[in-house]
Amino acid sequence: MGYWKLLFFAFHILTSFHGLCNGQPDFRAHVCGDNGTTSMYESNKNTLLSSVAPNIGRNGFYNSSVGQNSDRVNAIALCRGDVELDICRSCVNDSTHKLVQLCPNYHGAIGWYDKCMLRFSNYTIFHQLDIGPERSLFSLNNVSDSDVPQFNQALRLMLDRLREKAKSGDSLRKFASERTSGPAFQTIYALSQCTPDLSDIQCYDCLDGAAKAIPYCCNGRQGGRVLRPSCNLRFETERFYNETPATPQPPPGKDSSTTRTVIIIVVPIVISVILIIMFICIFQRKRKHRKPTAKIETMDEISSIETLRYDFGAIRIATDNFSDSNQLGQGGFGVVYKGTLPNGKEIAVKRLSRDSGQGEQEFKNEVLLVVKLQHKNLVRLLGFSLEGTEKLLVYEFMPNASLDHFLFGMKYP
Missing domain, CATH: 3.30.430.20 (Gnk2 domain, C-X8-C-X2-C motif)
Structure with a gap:
């Protein structure tokens, strides 16, 4: 796990340098809302806006909220659909600083760049059609x-x-x-x-x-x-977005040359893949001989992980069938809903994206590891639920916690 955390940290460093190398994004327009905020609202706004850029997923969209009642801040970020993730995050990060600078102590603001849009407000903006300001x-x-x-x-x-x-x-x-x-x-x-x-x-x-x-x-x-x-x-009248170039047709009379090129490229790749698979098989076989108790340890872990499993139907009822009214926010890794168990306990349920690419056993191992790493400063992971392709993470609900605690609890590429 430490290895992956190091890679994730390095990725963010590279993203920052990428933004510097490409220069600042092109800022086009902005609008400030009403001013006269409280210190609590400003604190919530700063907390929320600092979490937006890191939380944006591959789809280039993120929405979230921090705070309660009149001090609640809502934010939406949207990147242009053809923009790469690192450029998207760099654009939103720049927009965050720009809006805070241009609209200090305002309840709401919106800014448009060539490649992204960022807005925040003290009223509900999720799932709402807003045509103004234009x-x-x-x-x-x-x-x-x-x-x-x-x-x-x-x-x-x-x-x-x-x-x-x-x-x-x-x-x-x-x-x-x-x-x-x-x-x-x-x-x-x-x-x-x-x-x-x-x-x-x-x-x-x-x-x-x-x-x-x-x-x-x-x-x-x-x-x-x-x-x-x-x-x-x-x-x-000039192209301003990224296009995926069409695969060029081979020129007439050069089929044999194309075939040779394909063979030269494909054969080494196939051989490399076969060698890697053979190496993995040999390594796994030797590992089994050296550690005969590994199967017993795995069975113990499976037994303990099942005690953390929640009934999927119970979670569905607790979140009112994952209704939009219970939705707390959405990021690239899934949607978070608020729920209430029959005993009155409030929970936060993260419904993972179905394209996360994780198998059931890999998912269970990740849950078990996160539970073992619980810390007093982290939102407590209570358990999980599985049904078909659905994967849910059940957290202890903390009303004053930033939603990025839930969205960033476990990461899926």
């Missing part, structure tokens, strides 16, 4: 007057397609990008994106309203964008 930006370059009707027609049809694709995304990502041919041999590039906690209808309505704003802000322009808290869209 900001629009446009290119200084104009489309030729004679080409404007054809350009607008091509752009409108493309934005209609992107709206359908984006709203059809899942709870992890609602993002779509596309290119189309415009007048005078131009290519128009565009993207549309919603926060993934929106429903399909909410995403559609948000992007539909943003598209209807284009004629008022960006008519006749070669580029433009509409920025909303719940969605955004952008178009340009």
Whole structure:
């Protein structure tokens, strides 16, 4: 475990250097809310915002809350769907410092970069369609007057397609990008994106309203964008997002050369994999001969881990069938819900993402290890629950604890 922690620490160091090497992200717009916060609200805000960037998962989205009642702070971060995780975290980290600097002692604020958006507020913003505040930006370059009707027609049809694709995304990502041919041999590039906690209808309505704003802000322009808290869209005549290049077709008459290239690349890889598998098998066989009591120890651990197992049906009832009203937050590793057991005990249940890639026994071993490493300063892990592909972690609920204690209790790549 120490080895993996060291790798995780090194990853964050490399991420920081990556942000420095790539320069500061491009800050485009911001809006501050109402001012006049309390010291407790400011403390909760600083605690929450410092946890946002490290908690963002591969889908580039994170939401969480800290505090109670009028001092409760809610935050959402969203990175552009084509952005790599390290760039995403660097962008959100920069946005955190920028918003605190530009909007000190404010109850809410939102900031937009080219590659990310960050907002915080003292009112509920999760699963909510928020169309304002809205900001629009446009290119200084104009489309030729004679080409404007054809350009607008091509752009409108493309934005209609992107709206359908984006709203059809899942709870992890609602993002779509596309290119189309415009007048005078131009290519128009565009993207549309919603926060993934929106429903399909909410995403559609948000992007539909943003598209209807284009004629008022960006008519006749070669580029433009509409920025909303719940969605955004952008178009340009130059590519501004990352594309996955199509696999090139082999040139005619060079099949034999291609075949040789494939053999040269594939054969060493296959041989290396076979050698690694053989080495692992030999190592495991020798290990079994040297430690005949390993099986007994494993059985003891299995026996002890089963005492930590909760009935899945009981957890489902405790969380009201994992209802949105009981949701405490969401990160790249799963969603956290609040629940109440029949004896009145309050719990926090982390529902792990189904694509975590862990098997049942590996999951149980991780739970057992975390339980053995319990510390007075850590949120207590009470147990787990398994059913089919569902994996749940049951924690002791601490009302004043930051949600990152639960989201970061166990990590899954």
